[in-house]
Every structure is written in structure tokens, then in C-alpha cells.
Amino acid sequence: MTGFRPIAAAILGLAVTTGHTAPPDLPPAVKRQINFDRDVRPIFVKHCFSCHGPKRQESDYRLDRARVAVSGGDLQQKPIRPGNGAASPLLRYVAGLDPDTRMPPKGPRLDRKQLAVLRAWIDQGARFPRSAGDSMTRTSHWSFQPLDRPTPPKIRGGGNPIDAFVGRRLAKAKLDFSPRADRRTLARRLHLAMLGLPPSPETVDAFIADLHPAAWERLVDGVLAHPHYGERWTRHWLDVVRFAESHGFETNRERTNAWYYRDWCVEALNADMPYDRFVVSQLAGDAIGESAGTGFLVAGPYDLVKSPDVSLTLAQRQDELADMVNTTGTAVLGLTLGCARCHNHKFDPIPQTDYYALTAVFAGVRHADRPLDRPTPQAQLAVLRKQLAGHRRQLAELITKLRLPVNAKHNIEKFAPTRARFVRFTIRNTNSSEPCLDELEIYTAASPGRPARNVALATNGTKPTSSGNFGPHPFHKLAHINDGKHGNSHSWISNQSGRGWVQLEFPETVVIDRIEWGRDRQQKFSDRLPTRYWIEVAEKAGEWHEVAGIADRAPFGSSNTAPADRLARSDLSREAALARGLQGQIGELTTRLNGLAKGPTAYVGRFDPPPATHRLYRGDPQAPREAIAPGGLTILAPPPMAMNEPEQARRLKLARWLVRPDNPLTPRVIVNRLWHYHFGTGLVSTPGDLGANGSLPSHPELLDWMAGRMAGTGWSLKSLHRLILTSRTWCQSSRPRADATALDAGTRLLWRFPPRRLAAEAIRDSMLSASGAIDRRMGGPGFKVFEIVMENVRHYSPKKTYTVNEWRRMVYMTKIRQEQDEVFGAFDCPDGNQVIARRSRSTTPLQALGLLNGNFVLQQSRMLARRCVTDTPGGSTGDRVARAIRLAFGRPPTPSEIDAGTRLVDRHGLAALARALLNSNEFLWLP
């Protein structure tokens, strides 16, 4: 491979410059050709393998794997320098020449003859046998090899190239295809597999009646063009990219605008965006006009809990980066890159430095919102701006008559002198939280010789009461309302959000004409300000009359130049109300305008200038070693990048390299992934790992042929779907055959279509579809199935009942990490914490309980029952039973089903039948 030549040259160079520096006490190399198995292995077996061999790997070092043996374990200091035995630390350790490290630490030491053999072996290039694997930058592992371009074999019985490869493998095992499935089954299978929804009975009947020779192809094309296709296949992709709409970890807060990424995926798949562009968009969509695509980078969990403890902060950041690297590795390359975080990959040719080169690519990516750069709708903006200008003009005219708007510092209410024993300040709205007043001053009407005085003061004998008080809190007490002291720390706060009242009672009736109040005269705080309030006075208890309030004030937030002590007037309430209305509309318009002008903001990551990246010894964030430049996998000749490569360029270069025509992994991974979803098992049964620890392909030529076709035909996913769907392989019956089951019970050779239980989403969507309740609206924010307790640490509890709002497809169910839908979560539904390339498929009694007794299913049963009545006007019970079975199974009922169903319905109602149907194996089955 490409990386090898320069390394070989470097080794030669090293040999030339340091060849003569052998210490005198190292025995000279033996002068014969060394054979590893004959000469070296016995030494390793005797002295080394007990700690550094197949069973144990102290310090992650092993001498039975060439790559690790040469490049080192945790210490990574290249213990073997091929071509130069004398300079190889390994030889120095075993010769006892290194004062710090002597190997083996216990037991007999190597004799001089053995040392001479080892030295010669290293001098001659330290060659290992093939069985010991390859060097870090070479590999013979199949998935790294260039794509094979096999010609589809000719087989009898026809079919497309897929069938040729599958058929040849079947023939080798002395097996044959099963007969084609009947049309009813095919239509149901097609809709469930491609759209995640069953076909309507009418669709099935129409297909059965379609005599056109290309009837199947037309049905396939219709399904591929259907917008539900994008939703169904986006759900698969969201598993792989660990997408969820909460942050996870202990606070688990909502991510309310993460859905833009989901919508982007749906649209991309529906438009058949070429897969290479699909990949590039997700790593660097900001560079190619697909900015929502980068939601991929930050779709994983994010720890919001921050601490002054730096060790925690560093570890959190490394976990974030690991999440991005791992997800990219599993999703696009089918490699477990995370294994190289602490040491060189134990199975695949991925040195630890490659891992850190990849983290350097993402080093500037931060979990955060970012505005989506979408074109601004200029015409719409112009209309809004004109409206806004009109409103502003109108408002400006109106408010000249009105008093000043309220402000946090100081407000004056001036009115005609009035007799008062009681004054009450009532608040009905604030700019935020519970209302706060720092002081309420009430002045007597001045007369000659008797200046106005504040009769509200407690020292005057005035007593405060209120609707309720915040706290207990030393700063905020009822007594502070009239203590003569200003500022937040001498204030009163109501115990109710946005409302409350405070009342003062004077020791005797007085004549007053002015009230002054503020939220904080010291101007440190401007929250909690009453914005809707009125002031009433009474001479006798209960005989209130209003003297001032917002009735004639300009709306809060508007600007006005009236004098502060203008007399309050009750005849301007209409104008004030108009002004408030205008002000509200101006606010809304401004928000809409700004939103439109800026475009939406989504959880698609923020890009900061990247800090330097270092290799971390054993993955420890507090043990940084050498600086590492951004890059890819050395073995696949990644693009060169500078240590200070600009942030976006890092991601873009990596992304383009991922989809470069000579990268064999990316196309293999995606065609295998599609195959996995079609047949339940991939050609490689570990779709997240095509590395040495994954499984081998069952049909290697087919995999490569499809991968080559993918990369060579514009990366169209729909084109590959079409090929698969029109293959004889896919269209086979799924019924078991004794001869084939005996040989291949797991159906890996595809002698039939492998039937299986539907996944959670398809089950839920199918129920909604059968009952007719389904809400097919696409896109936008999802629906929620949890009530949220808004504490610092969020708590989610399942909703008790569901309404029409929850009857959209499950792909739009707001995905909360850790929490699962109370019925469908039990069907192996991933929660977005881990990359899931292959869901497990288990069967548990909790699933049965959820489907039998869960409120959702009961509601849908009743709706299905009602639908059967509506669909069969004037029909008999038998007709309704038949309709229910057609809606649930897409087939006509058998006579015994009609009989048994009628008996059930007669005694217990149609909903009982519907409940049984929605629980049945046939309903949950991909046939």
C-alpha cells in the first residue's frame, strides 16, 4: 500500500546512520539467514510470551503480532527498529543493557547465542510470518484491499446480477432459490421494508389485478418515490449516528432544535442525494451549502455538568471528541476507531497517532446551536418591514398623549387629592418571575406651610399586608415595602409568578395625591418589574377606587418623552390599550423579521478555532505527548494537513477523503448496510465493523460488485434499492423449507427471504395506519410522549393518554436519551447513547404486557374497531371482522377466522378483536 515505501526508506536511512554504534557488549549478529518460526519464535515462546504473547499483553505489548511488536505497546517507542538490531530497545532490554528495563524481569535471561540470533533477525528486517499479522501501515485484511470488480456469473433461471452471485453460492451448497412469493406477500413486504407502513388493502388488490408485465417494477418505483421512504430509512440512519433530542448524562435537558438534522436526512434520502455528498454534508455541510447536515457531528450525548475540577473538564472534552471519531468510524468506514484511543488498535492497522489525527480534525467542533445559512426570503421580509414601519408610526402618534411607560428605577403616579385610609398595589403581570417592589412611597397633598410627606413609612405607623411573600429570604420581606430603604436587598417580592398585591393601611385617614415606586432604585436589577398593575385607594375597608395604573401609560418597552409626573387620566384607557396592542405586534413582527433574516438556528454544532491536539498517553487527558496534525488513517493515504490547518478545511478534507474513489471501505460499508436492512443480516453480519474483529462477508464478490456499482454510478442509494428489490433473491417466498433449514437455518445463503419481527417504529406506525389514525405530516419539531419535570436535572414521565398530536410516525417522536416510549421502547429501541449499527431483536414479556395493556394500543384498538364499522355501512358482524382482518393483515380472512372472530365480537365487541389483531404475530411480521 501507499504508506509502505517511505517507511521502508526511513528504515534504510536509519540503518545507514546508526549501523556502527553497536555497544561493545552486545554479541554480533549471527551470519546466516534467520527464519522466524525456526529461530526466533522458540526464544519468544520460552522467555517472552508468558507476559507479551497471545494470552497476556502486559503494557499492551505483544510479540506475536508484528505490528504491535514493532511499534510498541503503551510506551510506543518502537522497541524493534527493523534493519537495526543494535538500536532496537528490545534487544537492549533482553541483553540487560538498559538500566531501567530488563527483560524478562523474572526467570532465566537470554544467552549470548540467543541475543545474536535476535540481533540478526532484526538486522535482516524483523520479518514476521503472515500469521503474525502485518505492520501498522500494511494489512492483508480484506476490507482494506481495493474493490474487486467481479463479473456476475451466468446462472440458470434468470435474475439480475445479485441473483447470479447469490445463486452461485446457493448452488455450491447444493441449494436453490425458493419460489417467488405471492403478490399479496410481496406488496406487504415491500411497503413494510421500504416505507415502514403496511399497504392499504386497496393498494394490494390493485397490484394483484395489475396485468402489466412490469407491474412489480412499477410498484417498486412508486414506493421509492414515496416520501415515506425517506422517513423509514432516516430512522435506520439515526440509529447509526446515535441521534437523540436530549443531551443525556444526568441533566438530560432537551435539545429542542435538533430536529433540523432529522428533516435534512429525510429530504436528502427522498431526493436520492448521492451518498458521497450525503457523507461530506454531515462532516462539512457548512462548506457545501448543506449546513443542517453537520447535526451528525453533535448528535451524540453531551455532558452539561461543568466543574472547576480541570481533570473532569479535560476528560469530558476527550469523550466528546471520541464520540465524533467513533461515530464517523462506525458509520462511514465500518471501523472501530475508538479502540486506538489508548493504544494502537489491537486488530486493525490503526496506530494511536491516527486516532489523534482524527480528533484533531474535530478539535474545533463544539456542541452548540448554529444558524443555518439558508437563503433569506427577501420579498417576505419587505412586506414585514413595511408593516412594522406602519405600526411604529401609529404607536409614536398615540403615545404622545400617554404617560411614561413603567421602568425599573422610579415611577410616579400623580392624581387628584383623595382621602385614603388604605392603598392597594395590585400586579397582574411582570417582565419576569414574581413581582418585586423595593419601596412604595405615598405622599400627602402639599399645602402652603405643609409640605408633602411620605405617609407610607412604617415609622408613621402604617401597616403592610400582602397576597403572599417570597422566601423566607433576608433581602425580601414584606416589611421592606415601607422601611424607607431602596434597592434589591430591601425589597418585597410576591410569592406568585407574575402577580400579587401589597396593601398599606395608615393609622388614620389622610389626603394623598402622589405615589412613587420602583423595583430597584439602585438600578442593579430590572427583572420582576410589574408591567400590568393598578393602584386603588379606600377610605373605608372594601370601598376601593382606582387612582392610577397602566390604564394611561405607554406600553412597557416603548419610548416616550412625557414628563414623569404627568397627571393620571382614566379617559385614555382605549388609546393605551391600542398602544399596547401595537407594541405587542411590533415585538412579534420584529422577532419574526429577525428570525427570517437570520434563518433558523439548529443544534448542528459550532466551529471554533481548533486548539493544538496531542497524543494522549494511554488516552489520559492529563498525559499529553507529541503534537499531532489533523489527518485520516495512514493506511489509506489520507490527505496531508498542516498542524495549523484551518478548522473547516480539516473536516472538508477528511470528508472528501472518506468518499474518494480509491477508499474501498466507504462503499462496502454502505452497500452492506442497505443489505442488512433488507435481509435482516448484512453480507458482513457486523455492519458496524468490517475490520479484523468483524465477520467476513458471506458473499464477498457480491459485496464488491455492488460497492463498485455504487461508487461508479453516482452513489445513488435508490438505484441500489431498486436492483435489490427487483432481484429474484428479494422476491422469494419466506416460508421455511426442510431441506434448506437443515443446511442453513439462519438463511445466510438466502435460499429464502428471511422473515422477521418488525422493529418498534414499524409496529407503532402500522397500528396507526391500520386504525386510520395516522397523521402523515412530515418534518418539523417532533411530538412528545413524556411530561417533563423542569428541574435542573430533567425528569420525564410517560404521558397517561395520547391525543391526535401523538399520532404521527414514530421517527418524529422526540427522542429522549435514557427514556423510552413505555410500550415500544421495549422492542429493542435504541436510546441514542450508543451507535447502533445492528439492533438486537429480543422477545420479552414486557413487550407482551405493553401491547396488551398499554393505553396506546387500547386506543388504537378502539379506533380500528370504529373504522371497521364506518367502512362497512349496514354490514354484518362478519363483514366487520373481515374488514378488520384485511386492514390488519392485508389479506381476506379465512372462514374459521370469520367464525371465531364473530363469536369474539358478539360477546366482547369489535375492540376486543382489534386488540387481538394488533398483538398478533402476523401483524408484527415482515413476511
Added chain:
Amino acid sequence: MSPRTSLDRRRFLGDSATLLGSTALATLLDQDGVLADAPIRPAINPSSPHASRSAHFRPRARQVVMIFCSGGFSPLDSFDYKPELIRRHGEPLPGKKLITFQGEQGRLTRPLYPFRPRGESGKMVSTLVDHLGELADEMCFVHSVTTKTNTHGPAENVMSTGFTLDGFPSIGAWVSYALGSEADDLPAFVAIPDPRGKPQSSVNNWGPGFLPAAFQGTDFNAARPIRNLARPTSITPAADTATRRFLDALNRKHLDRFPGDSELAARIASYQLAARMQLSVPEITDLSTESRSTIRLYGADSRNPLKAGFARNCLLARRLVERGVRFIQLFNGSYQTGGEGTSNWDGHKKLKVQYDVHGPILDQPAAGLLADLKQRGLLEETLVVFCSEFGRMPTFQKGASGRDHNPDGFTVWMAGAGVKAPFSYGATDPFGHRAVEPPASVHDVHATILHLAGLEHRRLSIYHNGIQRRLTDVHGDVITDVLA
């Protein structure tokens, strides 16, 4: 199950994640390299994933009860007696200034509860846990446990799953994956949340991770039943029975078209198990059959509703042990009803005030459980583990009357099957800050629990995304000193 659904034709080998429903064809293709390191994988019959399976070697403990004190239970105020801390009370912690989870540290602070020698062993235990202290002779203390993080959620994850991140299989899931259950009408793994709500990491503490969902913990407690367990009130018993009978007939007809299909047969079986659970679970949560003396032993008659609630959960735990449930995770403390120490052990600011509330809720009921298991002979084959996600600092936080998180040295104790008692293993430094002699990681604790359950922690694994995943990651050594 019907004799028609003959499953024995199939061999269920290898990776159960693929196998619950579809069989990997390792034998025919002989290509799947995933079995190379020959980990021990349980052979799981998809129709009864909870059937009892044999251990790797003879187990000492057939069942495990894990009492999990959520929030960071302070060993220095309970089980880890530090005379030096008392002597040096009020002095600064030697060494350079320490920044921990919430910030700067104040002075060394002696235990807030007096310690007294207990039992024949004379083990010093504080009055915070007086009842538990009286059982000190039954306990095997590991005083030198360390964990990987000082944040609650991730640390709860470590204690329950071995990893800081969410989404890894919990220890109860691992054990039930390996061993199934002794009970055929109950889940293999039950998580009992505190009456006040769920712990910080919520369901991740008992999640299946990437193990099949069959092995997730089923959460219910004495006050809150399993979701969807009861027949809905809108459906009469007769209608329910008739519906299920009709469903069963439909399913059997359908199975005729796919003879021998294990996934379909498993679904039929799951409805039968569900029906059995509908009978057995209400019975097991009905504590009215318990004697007055038992009720009093646990403190389930307490006028403190939180104590009585936790006591009923402890009683429920014993009943689950009696019925053969494999793994029981019993939580004390929650995050559902308020943060920082109000409903759990997270005593940052006013530790004494809060522990005065939490101590009585925990102490007598947990001690009652241990004593009851002992007197009924159940402790012979049951391992009880008492743990928290981490401990707390020997200092008060600067300007506060509470202790910050301490992941570097805390106490876990075990009792019952297979462990030495009375026994104390490991120690923290003289102040109780860091584990010094021999430190034991949470992985070591997990390895030890698995060992006692008859499982080799290095070989109990599942293949996930390219890695043979284990409870103990790539770490863990059995703490052999504590084995009886």
C-alpha cells in the same frame, strides 16, 4: 408450549444478540471471526431467555442484592473510621490546594456522627447507621474503592455498568444474561427505585445496553407496580381471556406457515410468561402476609412515610430473593424530588442536617433486610452488596458545612454468600481521602461479584461494534482476599 413448535432442531450458538430470532450460521460458513477469543457466551433459548443457565464454575452466590445509596454516601461519617481525621479536625488538608467537583476545599472535618465498636469484631461504625452497625460481624468491608469520575450520573453508570457513558449493559443485565433466573414467573433482574423516585442516571442503572432487551432490569417497587401489568379496568376478565384465546389461535395458525420459527414461538411464549407475571407480581408485592414482627424488624410500620416506604422495598427485595430472582438492585435516594442532598446522600452544604433525615430512612430497613435474610438462611446463597457511586471528602467545602465528591477512596461492603466476615480489606489514607493500600477499582468489585456468582469476568462478553464488550472493560481483578 405446543409440541409443534419444535425448537430443538436449532442450535443456538454464539452471539445471542443476533440469535434472539435469527441464527448466525457460524457452523456452515465458518467465517465469522468473532468467536476467535472463545469468550463464554450463554446459550439462550429465545422462547425462554430467562431460563436458568449454568455458571462458568460452581457459584458461591446464586443471587445478588445490591443496595445502592444514590448521591455519594459518606464513608467517613459511617463505616470508615479515621482517628487521625478527628485529631486533625480544623486543620487544612496537607498538600497543595485541592480543587474538587464543586471547587475549593476548606478544613478537615471530623465525622459528624460518633463511632462505636460493634459486635465481637469491635468494628468501628458510626451512629448514623446504628442498626447496620450492629450487624458489622456479618460484613466484609472494602475500604479502598476508587472510581473514574467525580460526577454523579457518570459515576452511577460506572458502579452499575462499568463505564462512565450511558448505554452500556448494567451488572444486573450481565448476570441475568449469563445465568437467567431461578424464577419462571418473574423477571430475572428487578430494580427497586427509592419511594422518592429514580436515581440520577435513571434507567441506565438497570438498562440492557447492547445486550438484548430481555435482560434489562424490570423496575417496580412496593408502591408502584410494573407498567401495564394489570388488565385495564375498561376490559372485563372474560373479554381479556377471550381475546387472548383468540390471539393464541391466530398465532398458532400463523406459526403453521413458518414451522419451527423460533422468533414466532418466542412471542407466543412471551404472552404466556406475561400472563404468569400478572399473577405472580401482585402476589409478591402484597406484603399483607408478613408477620407483625417482620414488619417491625424492617421498620415498615414507621410513622415516617419515607422510612416505611423504603422498608417495604427492602421487604419486597427479600421476597424476590425467596422467589429466585437472580439480581435485585435496591436504591436508596433519588433525584426525582429535588437536587443536592434533599432526597439523597449528596451532602454538599449542610451534610448533618440532611443525613439526620436520610440515616433513619436507610438504616433500620436495610439492617432488617440483612438480618431477615440471615435468619431465614437465605444469606448462605445470597450476596448482599452495599455501595454508592463515590464517597465524600474529609474536608468541608470552603464556606459550607458539607463534603464534596470523592472518587479516590470510598467503602463498599458485602455480606453473605462467599465472602469473609467479619473482615476489612484495604484502607484509605489517615484522613480517608485516597485509597492507599491495595486500592480496588469498581472493576475489581464487579469482577469479585461476578466471581462469587460463578462467572469469569474476562470471558463473560458480548460482541458489539467490533469489540468483545465486558462488564469490566479491559480491567478488573477478583479481590481474592475477601473470598471465604
